[in-house]
Amino acid sequence: MSGLPAYRWRLAPDGLATRRQLRAMGLRPGGQQVVAEVHRPRRRRAPLVAYLYRIDLARPVRPMTPGRTEALAKAMRARRTCPACRRDAGYCIPRSLGMCVPCHDSPLTS
Numbered sequence: 001m002s003g004l005p006a007y008r009w010r011l012a013p014d015g016l017a018t019r020r021q022l023r024a025m026g027l028r029p030g031g032q033q034v035v036a037e038v039h040r041p042r043r044r045r046a047p048l049v050a051y052l053y054r055i056d057l058a059r060p061v062r063p064m065t066p067g068r069t070e071a072l073a074k075a076m077r078a079r080r081t082c083p084a085c086r087r088d089a090g091y092c093i094p095r096s097l098g099m100c101v102p103c104h105d106s107p108l109t110s
Contacts, residue, residue, distance in 0.1 A: 004035070004036050004037050005035070005037070006036065006037050006038070006039055007036060007038045007039070007052075008038070008039060008041075009039065009041060011038075012036065012038050012052055015054060016035065016036055016052040016055065017053060017055050017058075018038070018050045018051065018052060018053075019051070019053070022053060022055070022058050023061065025058075026060060026061055027055070027058035027060060027061060028058060028059055028060070029053045029057075029058060029059075030057065030058055030059030032054060032058070034052065034053065035052055035053060035054055036052040037049050037050065037051055037052060038052060076092075079092045079093060080092060080093065081093075082099050083098070083099060084099040084100070084103040085099075085100065085102075085103050
């Protein structure tokens with residue numbers, strides 16, 4: 001335990017929300033500290049923990065600017081480009097492989 005108030009799944013008080021819930025409301029935590037946690041039970045493994053933030057201290061989500069959109073597109077393009085063949089694989093290259101699947105499976109690179 002982290003010393004924060006802990007609630008069972010779906011029993012957190014009103015006025016608190018997770019990051020996802022804040023995002024669905026068009027809000028973000030805005031630098032505030034975590035105020036509580038909610039524990040979701042799991043059958044055999046350790047419970048999942050979600051952190052809760054105060055809704056009244058949350059700030060609006062910053063709008064996506066053209067520069068941010070361009071930077072995000074460039075980063076995603078880099079994740080899809082195979083370093084071996086320099087082609088767009090059409091999917092994010094798995095970090096475990098380090099290259100697209102055809103290059104990884106090719107006998108020349110093994």
